Amino acid sequence: MMQRKPKKTPIKGEAEAKPTNIKGTPEKIKEPKPLRQSRPAKTPIKSEDKPVEHPACSICGKKRLIAIKSKKICAVCNKKRLVEKGRARREAKKQKKQESTGFLTNKLDKIFSIYVRLKYADDNGNVQCFTCTNTHHYKAIQNGHFQSRRYMSTRFHVNNCRPQCYACNVGLHGQQYIFGSNLDKEMGSGTAETMVLLSKQQKKFSAQEFQELIKYYTEEVANIKLQKGIVD
Ligand SMILES: [Zn+2]
Ligand SMILES: [Zn+2]
Numbered sequence: 517m518m519q520r521k522p523k524k525t526p527i528k529g530e531a532e533a534k535p536t537n538i539k540g541t542p543e544k545i546k547e548p549k550p551l552r553q554s555r556p557a558k559t560p561i562k563s564e565d566k567p568v569e570h571p572a573c574s575i576c577g578k579k580r581l582i583a584i585k586s587k588k589i590c591a592v593c594n595k596k597r598l599v600e601k602g603r604a605r606r607e608a609k610k611q612k613k614q615e616s617t618g619f620l621t622n623k624l625d626k627i628f629s630i631y632v633r634l635k636y637a638d639d640n641g642n643v644q645c646f647t648c649t650n651t652h653h654y655k656a657i658q659n660g661h662f663q664s665r666r667y668m669s670t671r672f673h674v675n676n677c678r679p680q681c682y683a684c685n686v687g688l689h690g691q692q693y694i695f696g697s698n699l700d701k702e703m704g705s706g707t708a709e710t711m712v713l714l715s716k717q718q719k720k721f722s723a724q725e726f727q728e729l730i731k732y733y734t735e736e737v738a739n740i741k742l743q744k745g746i747v748d
Contacts, residue, residue, distance in 0.1 A: 620726035624672060627733045629659035632677045634740045641746045646678035646698055647691035654746075660685045662695045663711050669719035672729060675703055676711045 570579045573590035575597075580590035589597065613619055633654040637643040644651045646660060660680025663670045670676040678698075684691045696708035721729075741747070 615723045617721070617723075617726075620721070620723060620730070624726055624730050624733070625665075627730055627737060628672050628677070630654075630737050631733045631740070632659045632674075633657055633679045634737060634744070634746065636679050637744065637746070639744045639746070641744075643679045645681035645684055647680060647684045647688075647694045650681045650683070652681060654679070657681055658685045660690055660695065662690070662692065662699060662708065663715035667715035667719075668721065669717045670711055670715040673711065673714065675699065675707055676715075 570581055570590075571588055572579050573582070573593055574588040575593040576590060578590060578592075580592060583589055583591040583594035633643055634641075636646075637654040641654050642651050643654050643657055645657065657679045658681070659677050661671065662676045662678075665671050678695070680690070680695075696711075699707045699711070
């Protein structure tokens with residue numbers, strides 16, 4: 517028979533001694549906080565149990581997370597739609613700008629100016645100013661208007677425009693008197709007066725008219741260059 521070990525009797529003073537901190541003062545024994553009353557357990561949401569079955573997207577047919585519930589459009593298709601919308605908006609804005617009167621007037625001014633300067637140029641591309649004896653390369657001369665450019669009815673009229681040097685066109689404000697008398701000499705008496713009267717009439721070009729004129733003068737410029745052998 518094994519003898520039972522006698523229970524260790526705690527040495528007096530060891531067990532009874534309260535735990536002390538460094539300072540030797542008795543530590544307060546913290547009472548355990550009472551447990552908070554736990555809330556009643558949530559009823560589990562279905563998705564936590566099994567993955568949600570998304571409805572099929574009305575565009576791609578895939579069962580993805582829906583971004584627009586009313587139209588059943590998935591997040592991927594919706595993103596695509598937004599990108600496309602933005603692109604279309606920018607395109608429309610660009611289109612609107614390109615059909616604006618300002619834009620088309622400017623475009624026609626440019627091509628009509630080249631046409632007038634090339635028309636009177638020699639095969640080397642040189643052209644004499646209509647109101648003085650100066651000769652310049654067609655790229656270095658301007659398209660002078662007998663009646664001001666502000667009159668739309670004569671702005672693109674072939675009898676109202678001639679190549680003119682910068683000095684005459686800008687410096688001498690167009691030399692209008694000489695311009696008019698030279699027009700009459702070239703085109704017949706009364707041409708200048710006809711232009712004056714015509715300039716007083718209201719004229720509003722439609723986008724289509726502008727585009728047709730731009731097309732016409734673009735082709736004319738190409739033809740003249742070909743005829744005169746002017747490369748640039
Ligand atoms: Zn989709
Ligand atoms: Zn001149």
